[in-house]
Amino acid sequence: MKRIYNAANLPDAHIVAGFLASRGIRVRILNANAAGAIGEIPADAAAPQLWVEDARDEERAREAIADLHAQAEGPPRRCPACGEENPPAFDMCWSCGSGLER
Template identity: 35%
Template structure:
């Protein structure tokens, strides 16, 4: 039988800024959060970077709700990356909806 009130890891944040951002997103949705490994951030450079990541824990009973929120966060985060124009090949910043060079629409790039 599952233990609904056990703390489980749902995400590993690369740094404290990302960890607290996610904590805020979960908190406004009434999901309590615990961190594991937060103190290791100060050891960056002494230990491998991936060992300084901060594990974000939630109660197992809240896992599905938290994963849905994280999926929305990751989708939004991915959509803020730079993109390359398929028409002219130029690199465009995440904030551009049109290619700065040829004015091709970003959304028309996938067609």
């Protein structure tokens, strides 16, 4: 296990995790339930973190996150099936897996 990303919040963590999963990289979200503790412990420590299960995926995961952020231009794309907002780079909904129309 290797930490690769500090998410701004839980939805951000899920979006990045979903994007990595779509590239075949298995990650875990740690601290997912710590949001309620913000204010009691430093916000840094409470933010959700993504860890790759296999440390050999670290490099690929970092590149994928860089790609994701580089492509994150334009309006979010709303899933026609579940209504969830997806980053513009996504072809599949991170929440339900439905295809997103261009």
